[in-house]
Amino acid sequence: MADQQQQRPRWHARPQGEIERELGVDPVAGLSEAEAARRLSVHGRNELPEAPPPSPWHILATQFTSLIVWVLIGAALVSGLLGEWIDAGAILAIVVLNGLLGFLQEYRAEQSLAALRTLAVTYARVVRDGTRLNLSSTELVPGDIIDVEAGDHVPADARLLQAAAFRTQEAALTGESTPVEKLSAALPDSDLPLADQRNMLFMGTTVTGGKGRAVVVATGSVTELGRIATLMTAVPIEPTPLQRRLEQFGHVLLALSLGIVLVVFGLGVWRGEPLFDMFLTAVSLAVAAIPEGLPAIVTTTLALGVMRMVSRHALIRRLPAVETLGAATVICTDKTGTLTKNEMTVTKLAIDDLVIEVTGEGYAPVGTIVGGDPREGALRELLWTALLCNGASLKQAEGKWAVVGDPTEGALLVAGRKGGWVQEELARAQPLVGELPFDSDRKMMTMVRRLGERAVAYVKGAPDVLLGSCDEYVTKTGERRPLTESLRHSILSVNQQFARQALRVVALASRVLDPQPTSFDPDLVERRLCFLGLAAMKDPLRPEAKSAVDLCRSAGIATVMITGDHKETALAIAREAGFASGPTQALSGLELNRLSDADLASRVRTVSVYARVSAEHKLRIVRAWRAQGAVVAMTGDGVNDAPAVREADIGIAMGVTGTDVTKDASDMVVTDDNFASIAAAVEEGRSIYANIRKSVHYLLSCNLSEVLVMLGSTVLGWPLPLLPIHILWINLVTDGFPALALAVDPKDPDVMKRPPRDPQAPLLDRGRFLTVCVQGLVMAAATLAVFGIALSIVKDEVSFARTMTFTTLVLVQFLHAFTCRHDRYSLFQVGVASNRMLVGAVLVSALLQGAILLSPWGQEIFKVVPLRADEWSVIVGFGLLPFLVMELWKAWSRARSGRPETVSPHYS
Ligand code: ATP
Numbered sequence: 001m002a003d004q005q006q007q008r009p010r011w012h013a014r015p016q017g018e019i020e021r022e023l024g025v026d027p028v029a030g031l032s033e034a035e036a037a038r039r040l041s042v043h044g045r046n047e048l049p050e051a052p053p054p055s056p057w058h059i060l061a062t063q064f065t066s067l068i069v070w071v072l073i074g075a076a077l078v079s080g081l082l083g084e085w086i087d088a089g090a091i092l093a094i095v096v097l098n099g100l101l102g103f104l105q106e107y108r109a110e111q112s113l114a115a116l117r118t119l120a121v122t123y124a125r126v127v128r129d130g131t132r133l134n135l136s137s138t139e140l141v142p143g144d145i146i147d148v149e150a151g152d153h154v155p156a157d158a159r160l161l162q163a164a165a166f167r168t169q170e171a172a173l174t175g176e177s178t179p180v181e182k183l184s185a186a187l188p189d190s191d192l193p194l195a196d197q198r199n200m201l202f203m204g205t206t207v208t209g210g211k212g213r214a215v216v217v218a219t220g221s222v223t224e225l226g227r228i229a230t231l232m233t234a235v236p237i238e239p240t241p242l243q244r245r246l247e248q249f250g251h252v253l254l255a256l257s258l259g260i261v262l263v264v265f266g267l268g269v270w271r272g273e274p275l276f277d278m279f280l281t282a283v284s285l286a287v288a289a290i291p292e293g294l295p296a297i298v299t300t301t302l303a304l305g306v307m308r309m310v311s312r313h314a315l316i317r318r319l320p321a322v323e324t325l326g327a328a329t330v331i332c333t334d335k336t337g338t339l340t341k342n343e344m345t346v347t348k349l350a351i352d353d354l355v356i357e358v359t360g361e362g363y364a365p366v367g368t369i370v371g372g373d374p375r376e377g378a379l380r381e382l383l384w385t386a387l388l389c390n391g392a393s394l395k396q397a398e399g400k401w402a403v404v405g406d407p408t409e410g411a412l413l414v415a416g417r418k419g420g421w422v423q424e425e426l427a428r429a430q431p432l433v434g435e436l437p438f439d440s441d442r443k444m445m446t447m448v449r450r451l452g453e454r455a456v457a458y459v460k461g462a463p464d465v466l467l468g469s470c471d472e473y474v475t476k477t478g479e480r481r482p483l484t485e486s487l488r489h490s491i492l493s494v495n496q497q498f499a500r501q502a503l504r505v506v507a508l509a510s511r512v513l514d515p516q517p518t519s520f521d522p523d524l525v526e527r528r529l530c531f532l533g534l535a536a537m538k539d540p541l542r543p544e545a546k547s548a549v550d551l552c553r554s555a556g557i558a559t560v561m562i563t564g565d566h567k568e569t570a571l572a573i574a575r576e577a578g579f580a581s582g583p584t585q586a587l588s589g590l591e592l593n594r595l596s597d598a599d600l601a602s603r604v605r606t607v608s609v610y611a612r613v614s615a616e617h618k619l620r621i622v623r624a625w626r627a628q629g630a631v632v633a634m635t636g637d638g639v640n641d642a643p644a645v646r647e648a649d650i651g652i653a654m655g656v657t658g659t660d661v662t663k664d665a666s667d668m669v670v671t672d673d674n675f676a677s678i679a680a681a682v683e684e685g686r687s688i689y690a691n692i693r694k695s696v697h698y699l700l701s702c703n704l705s706e707v708l709v710m711l712g713s714t715v716l717g718w719p720l721p722l723l724p725i726h727i728l729w730i731n732l733v734t735d736g737f738p739a740l741a742l743a744v745d746p747k748d749p750d751v752m753k754r755p756p757r758d759p760q761a762p763l764l765d766r767g768r769f770l771t772v773c774v775q776g777l778v779m780a781a782a783t784l785a786v787f788g789i790a791l792s793i794v795k796d797e798v799s800f801a802r803t804m805t806f807t808t809l810v811l812v813q814f815l816h817a818f819t820c821r822h823d824r825y826s827l828f829q830v831g832v833a834s835n836r837m838l839v840g841a842v843l844v845s846a847l848l849q850g851a852i853l854l855s856p857w858g859q860e861i862f863k864v865v866p867l868r869a870d871e872w873s874v875i876v877g878f879g880l881l882p883f884l885v886m887e888l889w890k891a892w893s894r895a896r897s898g899r900p901e902t903v904s905p906h907y908s
Pocket of ligand 1: 334335336337406408409438439440441443444445460461462463504505506507562563564565566
């Protein structure tokens with residue numbers, strides 16, 4: 001270790017120029033793409049070794065570890081010892097088939113989950129060939145110039161070149177939990193421990209404040225983190241509440257089935273059935289009663305659902321969120337970028353007593369400033385400040401203009417260009433000496449630039465906040481005057497006017513700092529400013545936002561906007577998006593401060609817009625809703641949002657604008673930052689839950705019917721209606737495919753017309769449980785009736801009666817799968833072909849069943865006999881009966897509920 005320590009290049013102790021030379025990089029233009037590609041092939045990807053996923057062999061092996069499988073293998077052994085080779089072979093074959101089916105399901109689930117992990121890529125802002133790019137962190141190479149800011153994970157080890165109010169949290173590496181202040185100058189002592197290397201950034205640590213530019217010095221396993229950690233911590237896959245409840249439910253079923261098995265076994269032996277036959281029957285019955293396929297079906301449904309959500313721009317980070325999503329009662333959402341497009345265009349400027357129009361659309365600097373001279377007075381100063389207090393840049397690619405950086409700042413750059421000023425030229429004449437980055441709690445931002453011997457602070461921020469720090473203003477002709485109270489009032493009323501038109505307003509100000517300060521503290525720099533004017537920009541509503549808000553309303557979900565923007569802007573957007581049908585109630589951060597937690601909780605249901613709030617308010621809003629028993633989804637992007645996102649039942653991070661810290665705290669990431677994707681995720685969550693319920697319902701009612709057939713016959717004093725091999729076959733093979741197909745049933749068109757589910761309610765409530773029991777009973781009755789009839793036709797040929805019973809039960813269960821698709825609508829409303837998987841599954845199972853009945857080997861192994869057409873008609877007649885009963889039942893309950901049958905649902 002000591003040796004290694006010696007060999008490490010002491011990046012922290014060397015001057016910047018020397019580092020840049022050694023790493024062969026220009027600190028302004030970065031590496032060229034070609035050089036970066038070359039280095040990537042030498043150094044490899046910037047990744048830490050990951051724990052390998054479970055191998056297919058491991059998954060296969062775990063299929064044969066359950067108690068049931070061992071009991072079956074035991075039963076096969078006993079059969080073999082007694083010379084019943086066919087029985088032994090058939091049981092083993094079914095065990096293997098069942099194992100393969102389980103393997104396929106679990107392997108698929110594992111693959112989807114592995115795919116999900118790779119989707120959660122983090123991005124780094126890298127300068128290459130003079131342009132700032134967003135790249136996957138894995139593509140970083142030594143020598144890359146990166147920009148990092150509050151909320152980012154440091155993507156590699158790097159030496160800081162510039163730092164503004166920069167702090168990192170290095171607990172992951174050094175164990176020190178208080179943030180460390182960072183700087184860019186070389187450190188004199190070359191033998192410093194990591195914790196004291198204050199100009200270095202280390203992979204795996206987090207930026208908690210400020211902004212910085214750094215040069216990457218080590219990537220992947222050569223980083224400090226790579227040296228100490230061999231495994232990266234992946235997001236753990238935890239069981240969902242539903243999975244946990246199902247496991248408990250499984251225990252209850254196990255106990256119950258053992259009781260029934262004992263009764264059937266006891267009665268059989270008492271009546272003189274051979275002991276061995278009864279043993280096999282008991283084992284098969286136990287298999288029939290325990291729905292061992294359930295956990296795999298739930299996992300597969302969840303995993304497939306999660307994959308479907310990815311295609312709808314929702315990335316689930318914690319599996320339980322899928323269930324919680326379906327129970328959400330309120331969605332608290334950001335405005336900018338989520339409900340709106342986050343494509344800003346400055347349309348109005350206000351200086352002195354003038355309102356000036358800016359023409360043009362989007363980020364193309366094509367348009368003019370109408371009603372003022374951009375080369376003079378306040379308007380020139382305003383535009384200069386807009387360009388000099390600005391961290392964004394404009395880029396033109398394939399004829400399209402785009403902004404790299406904050407869209408608010410991008411819009412200001414475009415406005416400046418329309419006035420004839422170019423940011424790069426102004427910035428070259430006034431180099432940056434310090435920066436106070438934008439912070440949504442302070443709602444201001446400052447860049448300090450050198451102008452000859454002096455320095456100038458260029459400031460912009462929310463008008464109501466920034467005005468409080470101004471004591472002068474500039475007239476349209478460029479004179480500086482004191483800012484009187486009445487002027488402040490009239491500026492605020494112009495601001496209000498803009499805001500009512502759904503415009504986002506930024507105020508601009510500046511101050512000459514003489515002498516040039518050595519430290520940049522907001523309390524020292526952002527005061528005694530000279531007000532220059534306002535810039536108002538439009539940010540159009542996303543076209544899909546209104547329908548998504550409407551969809552949530554029809555689903556009984558309240559939508560609440562929480563924004564840092566002005567109350568009037570927020571209200572105007574809320575109205576456009578169709579929030580709350582009545583007058584929309586809004587509260588500002590200041591008003592919130594005056595409310596106690598109890599008052600807020602009592603009012604929270606009536607407020608749908610919160611404006612000028614900070615991250616701390618978000619936390620209070622989440623808590624207030626939760627105190628009212630709501631299931632809250634909350635979005636967030638900034639580093640300060642993380643606590644509220646963590647506190648919410650479903651924390652949602654923004655994929656594009658969200659910081660790594662917020663993503664870490666979240667349950668779900670919305671990859672396109674779009675509110676409509678949140679509504680879509682809720683819809684998916686609801687339908688995944690409904691599908692799991694369908695599969696469980698189906699499996700339980702089928703299993704119950706099998707147990708009741710066996711129990712009923714034993715009680716009636718009849719011979720065994722099904723042989724163990726029949727029960728095993730039905731249970732492990734023919735049931736399995738339809739249950740899987742039900743798990744991917746298309747979305748019920750009514751899914752977003754119902755109120756949210758009570759998260760505490762069991763998967764099968766009392767009504768549904770009763771339905772399962774009644775359906776099991778009806779199916780068993782029809783099957784037993786066929787057994788009774790067959791027995792009475794041919795008294796001493798039990799194998800014929802068993803063939804009839806076996807076939808009837810299989811048919812009954814196939815049809816029952818279609819019944820389970822909807823508890824209200826008839827199959828004909830739902831559409832037979834709308835779940836092609838189910839039709840296919842039933843066909844495959846029917847083919848297998850046909851092969852057994854018709855082939856000589858099938859007849860031999862399953863001890864069945866060929867059937868005549870009239871016997872088939874009895875099977876079909878009785879087989880259809882339960883299905884018809886249940887269809888009639890649905891029709892009756894539809895008529896009784898009195899809900900109008902407006903349109904038949906459309907399954908897509
Ligand atoms: P949300 O995303 O939560 O809907 P928001 O993005 O509108 O809210 P903030 O980013 O906190 O909220 O912005 C609040 C106010 O701060 C804006 O109304 C604007 O006046 C000002 N502001 C926004 N961005 C900047 C910036 N880059 N520089 C200076 N001021 C800004």
